[in-house]
Amino acid sequence: AQSVTQLDSQVPVFEEAPVELRCNYSSSVSVYLFWYVQYPNQGLQLLLKYLSGSTLVKSINGFEAEFNKSQTSFHLRKPSVHISDTAEYFCAPWSRGSYIPTFGRGTSLIVHP
Amino acid sequence: SQTIHQWPATLVQPVGSPLSLECTVEGTSNPNLYWYRQAAGRGLQLLFYSIGIDQISSEVPQNLSASRPQDRQFILSSKKLLLSDSGFYLCAWRKTGGTGELFFGEGSRLTVL
Numbered sequence: 001a002q003s004v005t006q007l008d009s010q011v012p013v014f015e016e017a018p019v020e021l022r023c024n025y026s027s028s029v030s031v032y033l034f035w036y037v038q039y040p041n042q043g044l045q046l047l048l049k050y051l052s053g054s055t056l057v058k059s060i061n062g063f064e065a066e067f068n069k070s071q072t073s074f075h076l077r078k079p080s081v082h083i084s085d086t087a088e089y090f091c092a093p094w095s096r097g098s099y100i101p102t103f104g105r106g107t108s109l110i111v112h113p
Numbered sequence: 114s115q116t117i118h119q120w121p122a123t124l125v126q127p128v129g130s131p132l133s134l135e136c137t138v139e140g141t142s143n144p145n146l147y148w149y150r151q152a153a154g155r156g157l158q159l160l161f162y163s164i165g166i167d168q169i170s171s172e173v174p175q176n177l178s179a180s181r182p183q184d185r186q187f188i189l190s191s192k193k194l195l196l197s198d199s200g201f202y203l204c205a206w207r208k209t210g211g212t213g214e215l216f217f218g219e220g221s222r223l224t225v226l
Contacts, residue, residue, distance in 0.1 A: 032212055032213045034213070034214060034215075036215075036217075041201075041220070041222070042219060042220065043203055043205075043217035043218050043219050043220045044157075044203070044205075044215070044217045045217070046214055046215075046216075049212070049214060051212055090157065092215075094212075094213030096213070099145060099162060099164055099170075100159065100162065100172075101147070101159075101207070101213065101215055103156075103157045105156045106156060106157075
């Protein structure tokens with residue numbers, strides 16, 4: 001079964017600073033990779049995904065993540081954060097053929113003015 | 114387009130009372146359906162998932178149950194609520210045979226007093 005580790009439970013950062021949220025998973029065999037974002041009192045929304053092809057994937061609001069097969073990582077980055085990026089972020093690898101999604105414990109990104 | 118709705122959005126119930134949370138998906142057929150619980154705003158605990166009508170798997174033993182009376186309807190129930198059942202409940206669906214992306218409802222916040 002797939003497992004996932006989000007090393008940082010909370011990441012405080014100042015507005016306009018860069019940020020990296022780390023994610024490591026257990027196996028790269030037949031895996032799709034997802035990052036979800038959850039704003040307060042809302043459900044999760046897909047932020048970006050890696051299915052195949054280019055290892056660098058980007059979201060419409062400036063986030064990007066890179067699939068690193070050798071390190072089994074899928075870290076999320078943004079070069080300059082906004083106050084509105086304050087939210088909970090979940091990394092979710094999914095093994096093809098599995099019915100059960102796997103979610104990390106989440107990283108709370110807190111952007112200070 | 115596909116949509117997912119869950120209700121009620123907020124619920125305050127006394128200990129020992131029954132519970133019914135409903136989730137409906139529109140615009141797709143034979144989805145995989147999921148119920149998650151999120152306690153204290155952190156982490157996602159998978160409670161139940163269903164790959165078809167009357168096909169429900171339980172991931173965590175507890176006093177909750179789930180039913181899928183129709184293809185796109187998923188219900189979470191309890192006969193007698195416990196204080197520990199308080200939390201944020203999320204329904205989600207995934208396209209059968211898809212890439213693993215989950216689509217979440219808006220969430221239901223349950224407070225047991």
